Amino acid sequence: MVDVTHQELVRRLLTIEVSALSDADKTLPVVAPEVRAMVPEVRMAGPAFTVVAEDDHLPVFSALAEAAPGDVLVIATNGHALAVLGELFATEARRRGLAGVVIDGYCRDVAGLRRVGLPVFARGTNPKSGSTVSRAPLGTTVRCGGVAVSPGNMVFGDDDGVVIAPVERMAAALGAAEAIGHAERTLLDAMASGRSLHEQTNWSDHVTALDAGRSSALEFRTDSD
Template identity: 60%
Template sequence: MDPLIERLAALQVSSLCDADKGLAVIDPQIHAMVPGSRLAGPAFPVVAHDDHLPLLVALRLAEPGSVLVVATDGHRRAVSGELFATEALRRGLAGIVIDGYCRDVAGLRALGLPVYARGSTPMAGSTRDAGTFGGPILIGGVEVTAGDLVVGDDDGLVISPPERLAAALPTAEEIERAEQALLRGMAAGRSLPEMTNLDEHLAALAEHRETALRFTV
């Protein structure tokens, strides 16, 4: 696995967002259909309009480790389900993200491959339009180009060029180390406020001085 992707996969998406407040966050209506999902990988953009043929083609074209990122442009039929997720897992893909709908939720959850969608519907589309691939596409309010990195967990998804995520990574890792220290402190009986500069921060705010809330563990 690429070292950058490996490090991203170990992080919470919230930590990346804390490290870079300008990261492109996908519309939270596109959510994990499989609880406990965590994914990181390069985007393979797909356009599929009420037709799941593009997904079948994409499953053959996408490189192992990649994430199928599917724009349906507001169409309402399922474009992926258990069979496609099983093939994605067999081919070593990292997951599937759909700005639209999937189906076979019970099967997806049993399978465990990360799948994100706006929801589920039992009605699938046709198999008459081969779709388009490679992007750029718009998904959940974010423009996605082939090679952008997708990082997701139960909190949601961010998609960004690799260099921007790489720049945020050291700070995100430090945030997680600090949060683990806070959790250990609370487990040992310390209060969360006492492990921050809360009083100093409140005083500075009251005096309209520049300030930031910090961990002091």
């Protein structure tokens, strides 16, 4: 296991993109792409605080009272379609210092969510909400967008999507992800100076090898290589 503190892991994740982490370890579990950012240009990382809310948002209200600053609410609705979070809950989550919310289901008050600015990921919006009577237990293992999520798993999301995995798996991929992010920034800087992306790769040799039936891999070359 990579020796990195929880706080350091979160800090370093927030300096890279989810796509870089996914490239560093292509086996990391990715939440279904239908669960997408409701507020654009956001990034979040933090431990999962799990909730089950099936057309009833009382469990989410209860979770807001118990979750710690820096947590990410991971809400499983198990296929139900009514909204379980809106502007009021998002505002309270922001006030309490939560890092964000991932809903395998629906939210509402999108204009208000944008004003709040809290990272919220959901399958979409529904103006209709449900009841407030469920006493579903908090902090259980849930399924969110096809991913099994246990309390304390690390949640990392941006506009591209959400990855959720045990802390040690995220930490193990972190160094490679940072290197990928650095290389991509170097390539972009070179392109801004007029250098083509193709000439920063082995593209010509790569396609020649493939056409000749030889194995090959596309490589990106930066000045630091």
